[in-house]
Amino acid sequence: MPNKDQEVLVKVEGLSKKFCKDLKTSLWYGVQDLLSNLKGNRAERELREKEFWAVKDISFELRRGECLGLIGHNGAGKSTLLKILNGLLNPDAGKVTIKGRVGALIELGAGFNPILTGRENIYNNGAILGFSRKEINEKLDEIIDFAEIREFIDMPVQNYSSGMKVRLGFAVAAQMEPDVLIIDEVLAVGDMGFKLKCFKTIDEILPRTAIVFVSHSMPQVSRLCNQVILMEQGKSSFQGNDIARAIDLYYNRFLNNSSQEIFSDGTFRLEKVELMGATGYEGKVPVLHWNDNLNLFFKFKVKNVKEVPRFVISIFDKEQRPIAVFEKNDKNAGLEIKDGNLEFFVNHPNLQLTKGLYSLHVLLLKMNSSGPILRMNDVLSFQIIHKEDVWPPLLLKTNYQNYSIKNLTQ
Amino acid sequence: MQIRIYQKERNLSPVKLLKETFLDIYKSRFLARQLAERDIKAQYRQSYLGILWAFLTPLATAAVWIFLNLSGTIQVTDTGIPYPVFAFTGTLLWSIITEAVNSPTQSTNAARGLMSKINFPKEGLIISGIYKLLFNSSIKIILLIAFVFIFGLGFHWGLLLLPFAILGALLFGITIGLLLTPLGMLYKDIGKIVTMGFSFLMYITPVVYAVPDSGLMKTIMEINPFTPVILTCRDIITGASSDYLVYFLIIMTLCIPLFLVALILYRISIPILIER
Structure with missing residues (x-):
């Protein structure tokens, strides 16, 4: 002021x-x-x-x-x-x-x-x-x-x-x-x-x-x-x-739209990653509202391997600090390699990250031995918008209820 | 509340600039003393010979000349006083003047990093240089007076004038040095030229030999403004009557306005020096 x-x-x-x-x-x-x-x-x-x-x-x-x-x-x-x-x-x-x-x-x-x-x-x-x-x-x-x-x-x-x-x-x-x-x-x-x-x-x-x-x-x-x-x-x-x-x-x-391959054993190659259902674009960066569902599409090219890897997908903020990581997939997730392609969606409901710019890092591990297959940084950037500006990375959806007799009797 | 305005247009009234300069000198009195104290302390804390270094070099030069003279390798014109006194006083006085010439550039250069980061009255650097000069010179004066007694010249009331003559010599040296500082800060060449020039200049100044009676050297030495400064100081030490007193006084009278001009130039050039 x-x-x-x-x-x-x-x-x-x-x-x-x-x-x-x-x-x-x-x-x-x-x-x-x-x-x-x-x-x-x-x-x-x-x-x-x-x-x-x-x-x-x-x-x-x-x-x-x-x-x-x-x-x-x-x-x-x-x-x-x-x-x-x-x-x-x-x-x-x-x-x-x-x-x-x-x-x-x-x-x-x-x-x-x-x-x-x-x-x-x-x-x-x-x-x-x-x-x-x-x-x-x-x-x-x-x-x-x-x-x-x-x-x-x-x-x-x-x-x-x-x-x-x-x-x-x-x-x-x-x-x-x-x-x-x-x-x-x-x-x-x-x-x-x-x-x-x-x-x-x-x-x-x-x-x-x-x-x-x-x-x-x-x-x-x-x-x-x-x-x-x-x-x-x-x-x-x-x-x-x-x-x-x-x-x-x-x-x-500082946004570089080129993703960085840190490590690869040559069997998996990321062909496409996309944020589905973006509400708009800021330049080339897809935009979501706070508390929207996050829906990611991945497509990998696979050479000479039959086994589906374990995915560690994490969200980094603009200062390159890790903010969150998605649950890993297990054998029951039903992912399949077909004709040398591995395509799948990753869903997360009600993403409550605060307003700002984020990027995704992806790590592929062997399902059994946890040996690394592929590590890529900044595969995708996206922006969250919200009217409120808060510094912590998460703004949690919250309900406030009045403390009353009715609550006590329940 | 103090209001500062920074803009392109320079205020060029020399009177105002001088007023600001003196205001800054006043404001920086503690800074100047502190910096001088710092440098002197640091200098002696890291050496065993300490204070000796202030006069070892001029004494060594004098010793070489005394040796050359006594061994008959070089014949110098009659100096009128014992040659060792002549040589020692000459080299010591010369070292006082050259130190004074180098002082402003040295102090400013040493604070270069500081100047580009912090805003403080830069005149304090000059003043701290003067403090250091006074400290070193007073040691040399004591040594000079010691010579007077060692070589049996005896005490005479004229010796009381010596500090004033030395102050004059310092003013002379600092004025030259301060006039050279703005350019010397921009180009390293200037410093080198000064060092080289002064080693030549010493030979056309009656430092280790007297002014000859005739010839080209006599003319050059008589014109050389360093001659009256050295000779007047030496004559005061030895108690001789000085032939160059008038020339000395003329130079001192010129030095005062020139010193003020040099201060103004210094003040104007500092912001440009910081930039480069």
């Missing part, structure tokens, strides 16, 4: 930035830019040879208490945009207006010197993040406790594990009290406990802060953000409050 009473802390208007593909040329342009900067250039900037737009025409507004997610594949321009917001790069067009203290979680533990102790490095890191000596003195204990490394605080940082370094870096950064916070994938490192701690800290400061969050982890994006920009080749290809739609679009980009 855009909260109209809160002030706009970040305002970005028509922001563009170009980069050069070739280093030598880039250096030469650098010299030219130095000179033209001296003269104070106001001319519209055009692309020169070997240049491209890393960020093109991005605009948004962010208020206190809001979190903007920047998503997109690698090289889409997210980090460049962050660097402009952080004042590290100068835009080639457009304008950024930022109010208040800006904090950036882009690199944790910046300025650490490996030979010096953890305690000394707290001061180094703090100085770079803009703290004064007095502020660090006051927060020193809090930082050490937060990082949970009191025992090792006077040990050289080069003997720290990478996790300890990151914890110490985050502990210092967490002491910032920014009005605008820029986060770039730093939360991807560290163990589970550390991640939870990070999120707790971010949750605590979110109401007082406007956050710009770059991540490839969609669960994190959907958990934190209330608006999203999906970037593609520097441009915004989707922007708005419909996080779920943005995430679907993001995943669609």
Whole structure:
């Protein structure tokens, strides 16, 4: 919900930035830019040879208490945009207006010197993040406790594990009290406990802060953000409050319709797999409503084998996590190989997967020995639609009944 | 609440740029000290000879020249003072100046990774470089004064001027270094040219031999702006009257505005340097 009473802390208007593909040329342009900067250039900037737009025409507004997610594949321009917001790069067009203290979680533990102790490095890191000596003195204990490394605080940082370094870096950064916070994938490192701690800290400061969050982890994006920009080749290809739609679009980009054969002993070949009774198609992907029946048709070509294999068909979500697996077939299922073909249906009533994109993986095992015959990933993708957007993989059909005397007497 | 605006148009009023520069220098006072402290600590924690390294190289160069001179391999013009004092003061002062020239580029280059990730006042890097220079130079000054007594030149009130002359030499070196930094950050060639250029420059500066009485070398050395800087400092140490004091003062007067210009150039060029 855009909260109209809160002030706009970040305002970005028509922001563009170009980069050069070739280093030598880039250096030469650098010299030219130095000179033209001296003269104070106001001319519209055009692309020169070997240049491209890393960020093109991005605009948004962010208020206190809001979190903007920047998503997109690698090289889409997210980090460049962050660097402009952080004042590290100068835009080639457009304008950024930022109010208040800006904090950036882009690199944790910046300025650490490996030979010096953890305690000394707290001061180094703090100085770079803009703290004064007095502020660090006051927060020193809090930082050490937060990082949970009191025992090792006077040990050289080069003997720290990478996790300890990151914890110490985050502990210092967490002491910032920014009005605008820029986060770039730093939360991807560290163990589970550390991640939870990070999120707790971010949750605590979110109401007082406007956050710009770059991540490839969609669960994190959907958990934190209330608006999203999906970037593609520097441009915004989707922007708005419909996080779920943005995430679907993001995943669609990675959709490869070619199935992958992981293992095969050459006897079975998947010829056709189809989702029957789809309510529609999104591109080439069949669509079902939540709680529809799932009806799959498989056709295999079989060479030199008479025995019907055991099928393990599983459903994976768009993050390649296994969500569900169908019951295996046994000998009584009545499947038959006819003229070198094996054709059959797989039915599952009232599929209660939540809205989103799913894919099927298939594994064929020998009926008796369970030796592998064929393993294929992504044989079929399908989409489930539902008006409600929930994060867990299953939305279970539910009836609620009032507790009453009548129930008791039954 | 502080409002920042980032856009293409640069504000080019030099007065405003200078004001911002000094504001950032003020803001980065803790950062600059902390970085200098970090580097000095780290430098000495990892070595046994530690502080010795600050003056071992210039002493070694001087020793070579003293040997060449005493053995009669090379005849230098009369220096007016014992040759070892002349050589030692020359190489030490020269090392102070070259260190100052290299300092801005070195500090900036060392923080390159940092600059592309975190926004902090970059002027702090220059200042931390100056802190380190002051630290190293003060050790060298103590050594210089020790020579005065070892070689029996005796105490004279002129010695009290030495720190000011050295500060002048530092300002001179840093101004040159800071002017070269923007280009030096873009092209590695600049750093190499500077290193090479300075090894030549030493021979047209009265570092290990005095200005000759006549000839082409005399003209070159008299024009060379490094000559008055070295000579004035040395004359203060030895208590001689300085012939180059006027030239020295002219250079110092020029250095102050040039240093400010260099600071402005540095500020303008940093965003472009980060990008490349």
